[in-house]
Amino acid sequence: MTLPADAREALPLDKRERLLAVARLADGSWVAATPRALVLPGRRVDWSTVAHAEWSDERSELRVDQLRTVDSAPETHRLVLDEPGRLPEVVRDRVTSSIVASRHSPVEGKAGVRVVARRVPGEDELLWQVVVDRGLDPDDARVQAVSDTAVSELRRELGA
Numbered sequence: 658m659t660l661p662a663d664a665r666e667a668l669p670l671d672k673r674e675r676l677l678a679v680a681r682l683a684d685g686s687w688v689a690a691t692p693r694a695l696v697l698p699g700r701r702v703d704w705s706t707v708a709h710a711e712w713s714d715e716r717s718e719l720r721v722d723q724l725r726t727v728d729s730a731p732e733t734h735r736l737v738l739d740e741p742g743r744l745p746e747v748v749r750d751r752v753t754s755s756i757v758a759s760r761h762s763p764v765e766g767k768a769g770v771r772v773v774a775r776r777v778p779g780e781d782e783l784l785w786q787v788v789v790d791r792g793l794d795p796d797d798a799r800v801q802a803v804s805d806t807a808v809s810e811l812r813r814e815l816g817a
Contacts, residue, residue, distance in 0.1 A: 658742040660687060668696050677751075680744040683717075683737040690747045693778045695721060697734065704755045705775045705784050712745035719745055724786060757783060758815060762807040764800050768793050772807040774815060783817050 660668075660679040664687040670676075678690045686698045694701040702723060709722040719741070721734040738744065755775045763769040768790040775784045787804045789795045 678743040678747040680742050681739045683739045704751045705777045707752045710748045710752050762803050764803045770804045772811050
């Protein structure tokens, strides 16, 4: 499937950005996957910010969950695709390939923190992310101590 010229102009794509997959949404707009991001109408979602992506054949829906930042709640994009093409497969591959290592460390019962080391296209350094499970306060001293220890241990294991 190719992206029509008018749709390319409507998406926030870099001039020479290579398209890996495109799909038309049920509302007639388009979405594209590039080596660096999932490009939606009016916004870009860098692969390194995607916590989870899931395709539903039943609903023809691609759900993309972005990691939350310190000051915001996680954001979920629900994309109902008219013609999915290869987009669901490419999204899964891009998200999976960005993850170098992931480890969950408990803080209280099963609730804890997940430390994720990710590749960012075009950069040499790994991106380190700490995702705090629901119900835990990221500012709690125990959460911070477990996070710091988990990051240090994973960095040491990866030689990073």
